[in-house]
Amino acid sequence: MVSLTINNMPVQVEDGVTILEAARKLNIDIPTLCHLELHDLKMVNQVASCRVCVVEVKGRRNLAPACATQVFEGMEVLTHTPTVIKARRMVVELILSNHPKNCLMCNKSTDCELQNLAASLGIFEIEYVGQMSQHKPEQSSRAISRDMNKCVLCRRCETMCSKVQTVNVLSAMERGFDTVMGTAFNLPMADSTCVNCGQCVAVCPTAALTEVNNISKAWDYLADDGKIVIVQTAPAVRAALGEAFGLPPGTNVTGKMVTALRMLGFNKVFDTDFAADLTIMEEAAELVHRIKHGGTIPMLTSCCPGWVKFIEHQFNDMLDIPSSCKSPQQMFGAIAKTYLTQKLNIPLEKMVLISVMPCLAKKYEASREEHKTPEGVQEVDLVITTRELAKMIKEAGINFASLAESDFDDPMGASTGAGVIFGASGGVLEAALRTAYEWITGQKLEKVDFTSLRGLDGIKEATVKIGDMDVNVAAASGLGNARHLLECVRAGECNYHVIEIMACPGGCIDGGGQPYHHGNIGILQKRTNALYQADRDKPVRKSHENPYIQQLYQEFLGEPYSEKAKELLHTTYTKRELM
Amino acid sequence: MAEMGKQKSPEFEELDGFIKKSGLEGKQSALIAVLHQAQHIFGYLPKEVMMFIGKKLQIPVAKIYGVVTFYSFFNTEPKGRNQFKVCLGTACFVRGSDKIADALQRQLGMKMGETSEDLRYSLEAVRCVGACGLAPVVLVNDKVYGRLLVKDINKIIDAQE
Structure with missing residues (x-):
């Protein structure tokens, strides 16, 4: 067992546990976006790519991602200081700066993890104006609709598709700002080995992957x-x-x-x-x-x-x-x-x-x-x-x-x-x-x-x-x-x-x-x-x-x-x- | 694409030989080395080659395509026999490599990143090639041309086959 304090409250957890899990024991919710852990299904997406869950750790120079940082004996963690809240808000604003703002007309509206996150952090304006991704929505599949402009690169779909389902259709392509979750040779989904199970859709936090809507x-x-x-x-x-x-x-x-x-x-x-x-x-x-x-x-x-x-x-x-x-x-x-x-x-x-x-x-x-x-x-x-x-x-x-x-x-x-x-x-x-x-x-x-x-x-x-x-x-x-x-x-x-x-x-x-x-x-x-x-x-x-x-x-x-x-x-x- | 493992062309045989000789079959960590070798053999990395490598190293082809598109060194389209690389790194730039780049584009009638239709030339801009003492520098395939002036450009182009 490891003893640590989170927001000055002592807690004991098993060795190897992350700050995120330890905080939950104290009823402290650290917000996350890319992170997804489905224990019963043996799926763990722990890429720490979004940086929404950052926290202060005493003695550490920079902020630590709570989802991927293991606790240690004597650790002192602060999860909601003004520094943390400011950093977290900046991270989400940066994500939103390259995200379409047409939430009113979005398939995932009111059921979107990014939308909820922005609301819970009280984001009412975005300071950053920059380039926007210009991917064409991909509609070849009878089952799954892809709009990569709405992707936050959390990699949940890739983890589901390759680690849990071993179908291996979705993976990260290109680099930097051009990075996109795509298929081999940019094949249309309908021509890929996709089996249409839709588990990528089930774990996508936004409307980057949704069902083909027949309403x-x-x-x-x-x-x-x-x-x-x-x-x-x-x-x-x-x-x-x-x-x-x-x-x-x-x-x-x-x-x-x-x-x-x-x-x-x-x-x-x-x-x-x-x-x-x-x-x-x-x-x-x-x-x-x-x-x-x-x-x-x-x-x-x-x-x-x-x-x-x-x-x-x-x-x-x-x-x-x-x-x-x-x-x-x-x-x-x-x-x-x-x-x-x-x-x-x-x-x-x-x-x-x-x-x-x-x-x-x-x-x-x-x-x-x-x-x-x-x-x-x-x-x-x-x-x-x-x-x-x-x-x-x-x-x-x-x-x-x-x-x-x-x-x-x-x-x-x-x-x-x-x-x-x-x-x-x-x-x-x-x-x-x-x-x-x-x-x-x-x-x-x-x-x-x-x-x-x-x-x-x-x-x-x-x-x-x-x-x-x-x-x-x-x-x-x-x-x-x-x-x-x-x-x-x-x-x-x-x-x-x-x-x-x-x-x-x-x-x-x-x-x-x-x-x-x-x-x-x-x-x-x-x-x-x-x-x-x-x-x-x-x-x-x-x-x-x-x-x-x-x-x-x-x-x-x-x-x-x-x-x-x-x-x-x-x-x-x-x-x-x-x- | 079960037949992929039985590719008969000499290039595929050479790549297969490399993988076998180096004991890399099923070795996922060898991907970059095998892609390097494949690009050396084929000149670029077409779909069939990526699928062949996927079979041999037991790596999903989506992952391979991800790696190939991540690194600018790898090309998925054929390159010209003479690959011009103009260094636009800091040292070369301050010594006028932008003018060299302009001259090359004009003389070859191509833009940066293009390959001529007859596959004779490719032209691309690169960052530092580690020859700052010779700035400004142009690489043609493996040969380095240093301390260049705009008037040297035609001579270099004419020297290529």
């Missing part, structure tokens, strides 16, 4: 009398949407969300959870087929479009191991534009399907060429994120927190507990095991909770006895962890039967389209808990017992993994260049 397109569809606009909502959305309206993190707002979507003008409100149940039917059937017929083992889940693009680039010699199942979003679209149009008697050309997703990669996924119906129309017309839905609800003047609850529409709004846990890492695997167990053994599974597959750990493993077979399963979330598992599989050292992979750490609850956590990672566990509670509250908890799913197979698809199911619900993968 006005959504309003246009809703205003078009010639269209029948239906909506599907992904599992993880309901566990986070309430945060945008001041509800405590982890509040399940399913009922309010459905009410709000009807008020926005959607003709039918459906649930991606239904399609998650459908995914389990197909995925479990494919797994049983692979085991019985000597197919490729392990089988990898394929629900996550970020993960799918990752394997297409990074492990493009292993494209036979992901399940051929489309993701729930695309399965929903495939069924909505075939079965549902018949069932509800809606002409195909009139139907518009909008998805609400916690995810940026879903925007990209919906645009993939292979995700078209047999008639050649895109299965999903538009994707908006949880954040965009929250903005639409606010634009529409809906008092969300006070709304009454209502239910999804039938038939594609009905789901089981297995469907809702898709939104948390390990959930798809758990849902698949519930069904595969009963199909393989023909016996009822009494204990449906596979708790060893739950939680925020990057890699989770379990061995499940199904009949006389030991089935080894693993779930990885975060692409660095996924890389680790895949390298193990490639080397023949890991004997898994099924692996679930989610690109975002913790699964979809931490998707790139969710309300910003601003470093408060405790929120993720609360969102996870909300989904498992929703699972426990469901009367039916196994996908194959969903009566509407059973009806869908009887009336339309035949058997799971039938020819018709394969045509509509399964897909292929593309070998992509690795750089």
Whole structure:
């Protein structure tokens, strides 16, 4: 232990702790900008590049960055002296001197860490007038929009992209005033190996990286009398949407969300959870087929479009191991534009399907060429994120927190507990095991909770006895962890039967389209808990017992993994260049 | 770009030989040395070379591009056979290197930082080259021309192939 004083108050902390952490023990908040520490996700961005967190240390000639300076025995720190406050304000003014001042029209307004910092430091004018960066906004990607004029060079995106996700697309280019976070050879993001996971967006303190905004397109569809606009909502959305309206993190707002979507003008409100149940039917059937017929083992889940693009680039010699199942979003679209149009008697050309997703990669996924119906129309017309839905609800003047609850529409709004846990890492695997167990053994599974597959750990493993077979399963979330598992599989050292992979750490609850956590990672566990509670509250908890799913197979698809199911619900993968 | 490791041109073979001989495969810390060697062999650092180095040293190509664009020594575009570098450092400047620079731009018909279309000449301004005693100084490739006057410029240009 080390003893020191901060603002003349004594404190004892572990060896190796920074001044920033020690100050927190004394309830002293030293402001930061570039610094970001996400312990549970093993991400630390400690570049000390912004100098906002400077403090006085007795005996030291210059000011010290609190985020990157370790404490020592007898250290005397002063965090808010006039000297420090003046220096801090100067640092922020200098950053702002090369930052666009159009905050009123900015996507991140009221949710921007730089804006909050300037407000908390009481900055009302900027003394410095100098050159401004003149980067062209980059809009090639379907998912991520880049405006490097708003970048403060904190390097969080680079740390996330290279250290946590190991995608290695974003890095610092050029030098001095020209320094810019960019791609190799200045490639457009759409042509890079970016997987669109959006974790760079999730950690960007400003609006340098944001989602591609589809709000006005959504309003246009809703205003078009010639269209029948239906909506599907992904599992993880309901566990986070309430945060945008001041509800405590982890509040399940399913009922309010459905009410709000009807008020926005959607003709039918459906649930991606239904399609998650459908995914389990197909995925479990494919797994049983692979085991019985000597197919490729392990089988990898394929629900996550970020993960799918990752394997297409990074492990493009292993494209036979992901399940051929489309993701729930695309399965929903495939069924909505075939079965549902018949069932509800809606002409195909009139139907518009909008998805609400916690995810940026879903925007990209919906645009993939292979995700078209047999008639050649895109299965999903538009994707908006949880954040965009929250903005639409606010634009529409809906008092969300006070709304009454209502239910999804039938038939594609009905789901089981297995469907809702898709939104948390390990959930798809758990849902698949519930069904595969009963199909393989023909016996009822009494204990449906596979708790060893739950939680925020990057890699989770379990061995499940199904009949006389030991089935080894693993779930990885975060692409660095996924890389680790895949390298193990490639080397023949890991004997898994099924692996679930989610690109975002913790699964979809931490998707790139969710309300910003601003470093408060405790929120993720609360969102996870909300989904498992929703699972426990469901009367039916196994996908194959969903009566509407059973009806869908009887009336339309035949058997799971039938020819018709394969045509509509399964897909292929593309070998992509690795750089 | 899995095929990159199998580049067959003599330049790639030479670079590959250098990496192998020096035991630098997978050695991320050797990046600058390998980039130096690559630029020496190819004359500049095209995309394919950076990708090749990325494969060999196990470094993401975005990082390599970042390093290449950081250091002004590295070029991503081809340079002329005769690379004129005019020193505009303090010592040279006070002895009139700005006039030498003007004369070179005029005679070569190029601006600073440009390369002629026929790849015969490149012209750039550099800061101190460590030959202040000879100021003002112009470097052409590895050869140093010192104590220059504007009237010497044509002779130097004519001396190049």
